[in-house]
Amino acid sequence: MKCPFCNQDNTRVIDSRPVPDNNSIRRRRQCDECGKRFTTYEKIETIPLVVIKKDQSREQYDRTKIQDGIMRACYKRPISVEQIEKIIDEIETEIFNKEDREIPSTEIGEIVMDKLKDLDAVTYVRFASVYREFKDVNTFMDELKKILN
The missing domain is CATH 1.10.246 (Serum Albumin; Chain A, Domain 1)
Known part of the structure; x- marks a missing residue:
């Protein structure tokens, strides 16, 4: 995952937890280069409707x-x-x-x-x-x- 601040590829997951809708996961990440934190969400990919x-x-x-x-x-x-x-x-x-x-x-x-x-x-x-x-x-x-x- 690229850092949205410095665009480097070196990020790591600090915390993961399910979102209340149970269809996605919230991940707290930190960039190893600049040290800034950001949140990403992983959503289950579904068949197109x-x-x-x-x-x-x-x-x-x-x-x-x-x-x-x-x-x-x-x-x-x-x-x-x-x-x-x-x-x-x-x-x-x-x-x-x-x-x-x-x-x-x-x-x-x-x-x-x-x-x-x-x-x-x-x-x-x-x-x-x-x-x-x-x-x-x-x-x-x-x-x-x-x-x-």
């Missing part, structure tokens, strides 16, 4: 797309970055635990909405309004009634 879009085109799964959508929905809400990361990790675990290597984007959207519903009602409605493409106030009200019941 393909997402089937609404227009039936396919693209490789991208975590940042889920993250961006949730971040927009959480804008100015009392939700911490740790809570967002935890939800994204839960969503990924659910997606990758499925047997299929292809998953419709609609299924991912439903999983995201289920997780957001438990987190924060406003965040859920914001995400649903974009995801379900509400055309008018009536469809928006229908979704609100589902939450209130």
Whole structure:
């Protein structure tokens, strides 16, 4: 592992421990040349997951797309970055635990909405309004009634 400070190859692991999601390992390293410390994460490599879009085109799964959508929905809400990361990790675990290597984007959207519903009602409605493409106030009200019941 190259040192991010001096670019030398001489680094050693000082400490290793599993990350709470149990899908990666956190390693604390120290450079033998400059003495600076840094952290790396090893993540289990998985078989690529393909997402089937609404227009039936396919693209490789991208975590940042889920993250961006949730971040927009959480804008100015009392939700911490740790809570967002935890939800994204839960969503990924659910997606990758499925047997299929292809998953419709609609299924991912439903999983995201289920997780957001438990987190924060406003965040859920914001995400649903974009995801379900509400055309008018009536469809928006229908979704609100589902939450209130």
